[in-house]
Amino acid sequence: MRELICINCPRGCRLKVDDDLNVTGNFCPRGAIYAKNELTHPVRTLTSTVKVQSVLERRLPVKSSEPLPKEKVFDAVKELDNVEMKAPVHIGDVVIANVCNTGVNIVATKNIEK
Amino acid sequence: MIHHRLVIIGGGSAGMAAAVKAYELGEKDILILEKNNYLGGILNQCIHNGFGLHEFKEELTGPEFMSRFSKQVNELGIKYRLNANVLSVTKEKVVTYSSEEDGLVSVQADAIILTTGCYERNAGAIQIAGDRPVGVYTAGQAQLYLNCYGYLVGKKVFILGSGDIGLIMARRMTLEGAKVLGVAELMPYSAGLNRNIVQCLQDFNIPLYLSHTVKEVRGKNRVEKVIIAKVDEKMQFIPGTEMEFDCDTLLLSVGLIPNNDLFNNLGIKFSKTRGAMVNQDMETEIPGIFSAGNVLHVHDLVDYVVSEAREAAVGAVKYLNKTTKHAGFTYEIKQGYGIGYVVPQVLNIDDASEKVSFKFRVAKPFKDIVINIKEGERLIKKIIKPAIVPSEMEIVYLPKELFQKEDHVITVSVEEKK
Ligand SMILES: Cc1cc2nc3c(=O)[nH]c(=O)nc-3n(C[C@H](O)[C@H](O)[C@H](O)COP(=O)(O)OP(=O)(O)OC[C@H]3O[C@@H](n4cnc5c(N)ncnc54)[C@H](O)[C@@H]3O)c2cc1C
């Protein structure tokens, strides 16, 4: 039996997982998915910023469009250092495609018009 | 003097949500005054995700969440002034602001909603012995510098206080190459959400020292050393428990305080939340002046900020349309054993909507408890909780029929199992 805290939302359900990966204590289905992932291949959503050429802002906030394998998070941050975007940029615009060969994109999370 | 029926002070998530709701309810003469040169408030710097799960059923980052509201404000054509710093509010509902473009302007309002957010407790608000070197920042300042300007405030960091902003910054600075040596929390439990302890500290093996606080900061010009020690139940340092950390930065995440400055001269009462005392419509003691969001009580979930702001907007529109009675049966809402605070503090049941919301926090962590809401001695609602902590605000919606106008006091209290 393993005990985990679900990190998917602020409710922070206290989960119990048995050896056959049966999950209890989750208020919603996301908790069960989280627990299974956490014990087999943990994933995390990455949020960060990249440089942007703009008259309004210096940094463009970004996120991974899907959670990344946990062990790739630091590598993904390194790739972000080499990126410079140019305004206009819009929410959802791809900043890096297939970051670190994970199949996941890094996308913009803010609209910067100029 | 310029006149607007509804003036909203502060264009963060609370201000925007209130404006949109009031507009939807038919109030078109709205002015939002925002001192920054952008809408969205604190969410602009909260680039992490975890916003909006209730509101949009999606996990959004702060900027994404707030852009959905600013889009609505713009599409509806709701008026707002940026760079408009509100200087004063009077009982007669005159709002005065200054801006470079407009100069000093007074606006006569018929109703006002105050949504000015909160500020962080800083080094002046807590007593730390030792030197006063450079390198002590609030977690929110460090967040602003890093997320908006790309500037990392330090390389070797110690954090005092386990508030969520500090935890979020522990992860953020670690990912940017800083070494976070630890987090000290005065209380025997964390002030931040469990999910942030897991994903911001445990993921990076950052230790959390509960019942510990900073005893001394050393450094000539820049912070060089932070010394922490354990405290006993009376919050006194226990000799011999000191630990030293060589670091260049101390981040403070020791609490947020409602930014009520504009209300100070109104002569209204404040509650235990350090926000204004309000009724079920988030209306202060002065009819037609409302308050919502972090300026009323500090929230950890923007979804609840938004729903509270809408309640204030409903109240303001009722007031403007002269359908609020401000009369009839009135309850006083009190916090009983184990409860830190309850919002609202006053309930005019004849003015209430079909459902009345009670928001509250416990005063300390509990396990296996029942929360009782009573009118006088009569139980009107019972909530069973396997575990509850002060960092998680509870919200219950009570149907109006539950209130029977028998006793003027409603109490929310914790009952521990024998
Ligand atoms: C750092 C931080 C991290 C958070 N993380 C999360 C999270 O992960 N998930 C989540 O759901 N919630 C989170 N929250 C909580 C929630 O998002 C915020 O509490 C919420 O956005 C607050 O909205 P608000 O409108 O009350 O305040 P704010 O966003 O602070 O807005 C107040 C506005 O009023 C303006 N203002 C102030 N004084 C004046 C004046 N005199 N004249 C004119 N304008 C003025 C300010 O410039 C600002 O724009 C976080 C909060 C903080 C502080």
Ligand code: SF4
């Ligand atoms: S199980 Fe569902 S409700 Fe519970 S913390 Fe996870 S996502 Fe939130």
